Amino acid sequence: MNNKDLAIQNYKRFCGLEGNEYIASEFALETIVKIINTFKIDTILELGLGIGSICDTVLKYSKKNNKNISYVGTESNEFCLSQLKENIIDYNKIELYSELNQIKNKKFDLIIIDGYDDSLKKIIAYCNKNTIVFIEGDRKGQTESLMQIFPRCKYVNVITLNKNRAYSHGYNNTDHYVGGGKLIFINPTFIMQLFWFQQKTATFIKNKIRIYREK
């Protein structure tokens, strides 16, 4: 099984679990795994673990590829905390905090934001020189905040041409496209700039195809 199939299979698993309404999209899981694989990400912070679809997918990816990834996450909701124990196969591998302020002296290669409702200024303390931030879904306000916080960043909206499937989570409508995400390279290396350009081009073409399909 390749990494993309791993993400899709795990997404399907989470669609069948209690509390699936707010999980990350299939495309978000695929994108996160691709980023981790491309940029050799070792340390991850996820703000708002929810019921664990992203975290469990990443830990499965790391096990399959024999990689040692440090996964730190925040979650404070009682229901989610109980579900995380059930849903994350390698639950003992995550470092879990109820609030971001409790995490001390750690920097992360990748920060994933999915539904976090606190000030994003706090994340500056957790970024290393070339941290990548992934915001799940279409959260314009959070994206704009990050662009102000990191004025040298490069940003791309990543989208897919796939539509929701019958198995998709939440109030899915099979006429709607699967949700995407925002990728922010706070201080991109040359390789990150190339990747960013590739993604920008892909999004441009996909948007044109979406418009063409609507005609």
Ligand SMILES: C[S@@+](CC[C@H](N)C(=O)[O-])C[C@H]1O[C@@H](n2cnc3c(N)ncnc32)[C@H](O)[C@@H]1O
């Ligand atoms: C959309 S859900 C995350 C879903 C998760 N990515 C998944 O796929 O299962 C957002 C989560 O963030 C948590 N959250 C929001 N703001 C938070 C905060 N300030 N501190 C800790 N957790 C927070 C909520 O409790 C909720 O479970």
